[in-house]
Amino acid sequence: MTADIIEISRLALHDQVASRLRTMLVEGHIAPGAKLNERELCLQLRVSRTPLREAIKLLAAEGLVDLLPNRGAVAVKLTEADVLNTFEVLAMLEGMSGELAAKRITDEELAEVRALHYEMMACFARHDLSGYYRLNARIHTAINDAAANPVLSSTYRSINARVQSLRFRTNQDEAKWKSAVEEHEQMIEALAARDAPAMRKVLVAHLTRKRDTVLALLRAGEIYPQAHKAS
Amino acid sequence: MTADIIEISRLALHDQVASRLRTMLVEGHIAPGAKLNERELCLQLRVSRTPLREAIKLLAAEGLVDLLPNRGAVAVKLTEADVLNTFEVLAMLEGMSGELAAKRITDEELAEVRALHYEMMACFARHDLSGYYRLNARIHTAINDAAANPVLSSTYRSINARVQSLRFRTNQDEAKWKSAVEEHEQMIEALAARDAPAMRKVLVAHLTRKRDTVLALLRAGEIYPQAHKAS
DNA sequence: CTGTGGTTTTTTGCATTCAAAATGCATTCA
C-alpha cells in the first residue's frame, strides 16, 4: 500500500500528467487541431492546473502542441510540408541510429532484437496489429539503445512522437504490412553482418515508405476528416 | 509549427523568462552544475514563481538544465561522454543541414551568406572576437535557413545550445582561429558550387575540430575549474 | 574530536486565488 504512494511521489506530478497527455495525443485520443481546455483536463486527470500547465509547456517544447498566447494550447495539426520536413529529419536520425547500431551492437543486444523480431512475426501471423505495433516500437527502441547515444535516442523519440499519431492511423493493408516485415528482416541481416551502410539504406527506405503512406492519407483527407480549424 | 502563422504581439512572461535564463545558461552566467534557486531567480528576474517554474520546465525539455525530483533544477554539467554524444548528433545534423542548403540555397541567400562571411572576416582582421562569434552564429543560422527545413533548424538550435556554453569558453588561439576561417571559406565555395557532399565534409570536419577543442579543455579541467558538484 | 540523532529552516511542489484577456450573446441602431 505504501509502495504505491512512494511510487506515485517518485515521479513528479507534472511528469505523470505529461506522460498521460503525450499518450492521449500520440494515440489520437485528443484529435489534431483540438483545443486543450485546462479546466476540463484538470477534472479528467484529477490534478490542479499548475502541474497540468507545466506538462503542457513540456509538450509544447516537444512539438506535440501549439501554444497560442492567451488562447491556450491546441494539438498540433501537421501540414503536408510539416510531415515532409519531419520525416526528412527522422530518416536521417534513424539512418544514423542504424549505422551506429550496426557498428556498436553487442551479440547479446542482437540476440534480443532477433527475439523481438520473432515475437513480432508471431503477431504478424496472428494479424495482431496492436501487438505488432508494440513489438515494432520495442525493436526500434532496442536498435536506438544499441547505437549507444542517449542524445540521439531522445532526439529521435521526441521528433518521432510528432508523427506517431499519424502513423497510428495508417491502417496498413496486407501487402504493405508484408513488405514492412520484409524490411525488418533486412534490418536484422544488416545488423548481424554489422553492415552499417546497408542498415542505413534499409532504415531510410523504411522511413520513406512510412512517409509516403502518411502523405497519401493526408492528401486523401482521411486523417483529418472534417476540415474545421484554420491552420 | 502552425503557431508561427499567429503573430506574437506580446511574448508570454514564461517565454521571456525562458529566453533570459537560456542566455544566462548559454553564456555561462549560470555556471554548469550550479543550482537554480527559485526564490533567488524570482527576485532577480522580477517575476513570481509560476512563470519561472514553467520556464525551467521548458529548459529541462531543451536539455539545458537537469530536474532533480524535490530538489529543484541544476544547470547541466556535461561529461566527456555527453560531449561526444552531443557532437556526434550535431555533426550529423549540421552535415545534413549543409547538404540540404547546398541543394536548395537561392542566389540571394548565397549572396547574404557571402556578405556575412566578409563581415566576419572584418572582425577576424580586427581581432574582434565577440563580433566574430556573432557573425559566425548568423552565418550558421543563414545556412540552416537555406536548408529550408524548420524541424531540422529548431532541432539543431536546441541541441547546439547544450554545448554552446562550453564553446563559449574555448578561447581560440590564433592558429585555430585562422583554420576555422579557412574552413568557412571552403563552406562558401561548396555552397556556391552547390556541392552537397563537399559541404557535408567541411561542416563535419568543422564540428569535429570544435568537439576536439572542447574535449581538450574539458580534459584539462579548464572548463570546470573547481570540481565540486557531482554530475 | 568526530559521528549521530533530532530539530529548525529552507526550498520545492501543488493547490487555490486573483486578475486580465478573449469569447459569446444580446441589445440597439442603421
Added chain:
DNA sequence: TGAATGCATTTTGAATGCAAAAAACCACAG
C-alpha cells in the same frame, strides 16, 4: 434584417498560500 457595440461569462495567465520533503544546523554522546 444585418451589423456593430457593450456586457457577461468563460478561459487563460500570474501570484500567493500551504504542506511536504530536503538541507542545514546544533547539541550530545562516544
